[in-house]
Amino acid sequence: MSIRTIAVLGAGLMGRGIAYVSALGGYTTRLQDTSREQLDKAHAEIGAIFEKGVATGKVADSAAIDAMKRLHTAVTLEDAVKDADLVIEAVPERIELKIELFAKLDQLAPKHAVLASNTSSLSITEMAAATTRAPLVVGMHFFNPVHRMKLLEIVRALETSDTTLQACEAVGLAMGKECVTVRESPGFVTSRINALIGNEAFYMLQEGVASAHDIDKALKLGLNHPMGPFELVDLVGLDTRLSILRFLHRTLGEKFRPCPLMEQYVAAGRLGRKAGRGVYEYPEHGEKKGKA
Ligand SMILES: NC(=O)c1ccc[n+]([C@@H]2O[C@H](COP(=O)([O-])OP(=O)(O)OC[C@H]3O[C@@H](n4cnc5c(N)ncnc54)[C@H](O)[C@@H]3O)[C@@H](O)[C@H]2O)c1
Numbered sequence: 001m002s003i004r005t006i007a008v009l010g011a012g013l014m015g016r017g018i019a020y021v022s023a024l025g026g027y028t029t030r031l032q033d034t035s036r037e038q039l040d041k042a043h044a045e046i047g048a049i050f051e052k053g054v055a056t057g058k059v060a061d062s063a064a065i066d067a068m069k070r071l072h073t074a075v076t077l078e079d080a081v082k083d084a085d086l087v088i089e090a091v092p093e094r095i096e097l098k099i100e101l102f103a104k105l106d107q108l109a110p111k112h113a114v115l116a117s118n119t120s121s122l123s124i125t126e127m128a129a130a131t132t133r134a135p136l137v138v139g140m141h142f143f144n145p146v147h148r149m150k151l152l153e154i155v156r157a158l159e160t161s162d163t164t165l166q167a168c169e170a171v172g173l174a175m176g177k178e179c180v181t182v183r184e185s186p187g188f189v190t191s192r193i194n195a196l197i198g199n200e201a202f203y204m205l206q207e208g209v210a211s212a213h214d215i216d217k218a219l220k221l222g223l224n225h226p227m228g229p230f231e232l233v234d235l236v237g238l239d240t241r242l243s244i245l246r247f248l249h250r251t252l253g254e255k256f257r258p259c260p261l262m263e264q265y266v267a268a269g270r271l272g273r274k275a276g277r278g279v280y281e282y283p284e285h286g287e288k289k290g291k292a
Pocket residue numbers: 009010011012013014015032033034035038089090091092093094101118119120121141142143144235236237240
């Protein structure tokens with residue numbers, strides 16, 4: 001299976017990072033979003049990451065220029081996927097949206113194309129059932145920020161073929177990632193553990209055990225976590241984390257019941273860095289400010 005062109009659907013936090021590693025990995029990359037504004041922002045942000053990479057000596061100037069030439073944007077799904085060998089969707093974490101998208105992709109993408117979801121938790125098998133090509137449907141779970149995080153969690157759904165898994169691993173390697181392959185299970189390995197830690201941190205904040213700042217500090221300095229749970233959820237997006245928890249609660253039971261305080265933050269629009277405020281506040285230059 002030869003992969004040359006990758007379509008990335010959804011130009012939010014994750015889609016833009018996946019498009020970056022895809023273009024840098026040598027693939028013709030078509031980044032699509034229903035919002036032209038998001039696409040323009042994504043294109044500018046990807047350019048800025050390349051500029052920073054060149055300035056710090058992590059990316060060669062010529063590699064950055066070539067990668068930007070390989071990056072294209074599209075508003076319609078048809079334009080994005082018509083010549084794709086691999087489609088990676090990174091639209092919001094809602095199963096009905098993903099199922100509808102996979103049904104459309106089955107019609108619009110070439111018959112040989114692998115269809116991958118970057119879902120953090122949902123069932124790839126359910127998405128595959130909306131298509132006529134279940135052996136070509138797979139999970140490719142990247143981590144935020146994609147250009148810095150080493151792991152790619154590849155998820156084998158009920159009918160994913162070995163050839164599809166091998167193709168995804170080869171793509172992951174070309175994108176500079178280390179891969180682990182897991183059998184489909186709610187939240188896979190990473191989201192299941194991370195959701196539990198993050199939710200428990202919110203319960204502690206709700207109970208007044210410590211401030212958000214001190215809970216973060218305790219996990220970083222006492223348990224050697226590179227980021228505190230609140231810093232991390234602000235990066236991930238509280239809405240995304242809440243969707244994951246609701247799904248894990250439905251599928252794995254009571255220990256994943258979302259903390260009411262997290263529900264309140266989401267209701268208040270405190271969605272994290274992307275909204276300018278989450279558990280912490282982010283003034284224009286993106287620096288963390290204040291305690292919760
Ligand atoms: N945020 C994280 O840290 C993280 C990490 C790993 C995986 N994920 C997963 O990645 C996916 C995307 O998350 P995100 O944080 O990038 O979300 P996001 O809200 O930042 O971006 C989603 C983008 O999808 C676009 N969109 C909505 N409907 C669309 C459609 N039908 N077609 C094309 N584009 C559409 C939106 O305009 C938006 O730009 C989710 O499944 C999430 O669980 C997120």
